[in-house]
Amino acid sequence: MKFISTRGQASALSFEDVILTGLASDGGLYLPEVIPQFSTTDIEAMRGLPYNELAFKIMAPFVDGEVSDVDLKDIIDRSYATFRHDAIAPLVQTGHNEFILELFQGPTLAFKDFALQFLGNLLDFILEKRQQKVVIMGATSGDTGSAAIEGCRHCKHVDIFILHPHKRVSEVQRRQMTTVIEDNVHNIALEGNFDDCQNMVKASFADQSFLPEGRQLVAVNSINWARIMAQIVYYFYAGVAVGSPARKVSFSVPTGNFGDIFAGYLASRMGLPIDQLVIATNQNDILHRCISRNDHSPQPLEHSLSPSMDIMVSSNFERMLFDLHGRDGNVIAKLMEASKSGSITLSDDALARARELFSSYRLNDDEVLExxxxxxxxTEYLLDPHTAIGVQAARKTRRNKAVPMICLATAHPAKFPEAIQKAGCHDPVLPHHMSDLFDRKEHYQVLDNDIALVHRFISKNIHE
Structure with missing residues (x-):
């Protein structure tokens, strides 16, 4: 299996190389050259499989033998052994043909654990085999950082630096990152918003001259292919649980960076009979505006009660555009160049193709609380603010009530007590393994939005 850039100019890479590379040399994102296909018979055989076994079946074609089956199974088993629920991704019914897919049963209480527990173990395997040391630099709007730190804190070949927007994540989200006291873990609170953090990470990948000789950056954001690959699994897991492939299934996905819902799109491409994918956004609604009225113009970023979706530059949307434009890298390169000066406008054909599968909806904070x-x-079921957006978006845009609608619960409500209290519900309780979170010592560095300053901090704190 080879992986190609969305912008068409970078060399194709192997699986292991693409995991360590992040952004392509031409600035694009990597995708598999060929999308694996599962027949109806293949999907029927997935029914009743434990999550780990299903994950192996979905991931193995992408890995294509570069990691042996025995080692891949071991990496998967270790990754999901840290989850608190035996089902890994349990389904809860909240209405007629409406289900919540609980993706917060991992160690940091967010869907990012599915990919980042796996990525941490995969990096450990690859780097140990190569006897190579790397630097992880990532940006987080709240959940990626803690999941990446938890997944990589024990990686002896990794120094990890996570940027979060200062005072723009919830206190629980911040403490989950800053109370991990390990020599290789560094938290940077950047004076700015998430897009500032993400832009700095992208610029750093483009010019890595600030790193010591022999080191390279590795991505943990959803630009890393391993993250998308691991997220495809739970779409199949939930789909077969409600009757696929005999029944179609729909999903509503709270999304800001488009990675989670792009994994659903790939599940559809691979054979899962998905009727509808709902893009659910808060008031930072560039994705909703793009799908609903072909308006992909950036607007000022607003701080919301759903901070993990406070994003205006959705990195993974480029992967979607690549498919919508016939996988023509030259077209995408021109689109991305044009986007630097303003808006992207989709062609009529591309927009029509997107609308065949995707719907979209946006909610503001008051609507989320309602x-x-x-x-x-x-139902006495407590939603976090991001999941609430997914549920209401599903209810407002649902095309066929006979088709099961699965809403992705992307985080545990205890991560966002401010929103829960404002909604008039009881205070959510942190799970017992995190009950002392507010008593733990914090350690982080507040830095100005200055890339030279951040680079000096990183280079000074890399271990030999």
Whole structure:
């Protein structure tokens, strides 16, 4: 299996190389050259499989033997052994043909654990084999950082630096990152918003001259292919649980960076019969505006009660554009160059193709609070603010009520107590393994939005 850049100019890479590379040399994102296919018979055989076994079946074609089957199974088993629920991704019914897919059963209570526990173990395997040391630099709007730190804190070949927007993540999210006291873990609170953090990471990948000789940056954001690959699994897991492939299934996905829902798109491409994918956004609604009225113009970023979606530059949307434009890297390169000066406009054909599968909806903070309160009143099920956006978006855009609608619960409500309290619900309780979170010592560095300053901090703190 080879992996190609969305912009068409970079060399194709092997699986292991693409995991260590992040952005392509031409600035694009990597995708598999060929999308693996599963037949109806293949998907029927997935019914009843434990999560780990299903994960192996989905991932193995992408790995294509570069990691042996025995080692891949071991990496998967170790990755999901840290989850608190035996089902790994349990389904809960909240309405007629409406289900919540709980993706917060991992160690940091967010869906990012599915990919980053796996990526941490995979990096450990690859780097040990190569006897190579790397530097992880990542940006987080709240959940990626803690999941990446938890997944990589024990990696002896990795120094990890995570940038989060200062005072723009919840206190629980911040403490999950900053209370991990390890020699190889460094948290940077950047004076700016998430897009500032993400832009700095992208610029650093483009020019890595600030690193010591022999070191390279590795991505943990969803530009890393391993993250998308691991997320495809739970779409198949949930789909077969409600009757696929005999029944179609729909998903509603709270999304800011487009990685999670792009994994759903790939599941569809691989054979899962998905009827509808709902792009659910908060008031930072560039993805909703793009799908609903072909308006992909950046607007000022607003701080919201769903901070993990406070994103205006959705990196993974480029992967979607690549497919919508016939996988023509030259077209994407021109689109991305044009986007630097403003908006992207999709062609009529590309937009029509997108709308065949995708719908979209946006909620503001007041509407989010109403949904949290309403769902709790009727079901006693407590939604976090991101999941609430997914539930209401599903209800407002649903095309066929006979098709099961699965709403992805991307985080545990205890990560966002401010929103839960404002909705008039009881204070959410942290799981017992995190009950002392507010008593733990924090360690992080507040830095100005200055790339030279950040680079000096990183180079000074890399271990020999």
């Amino acid at each position: 949904v949290i309160a309403q769902v709790y009143d009727r």
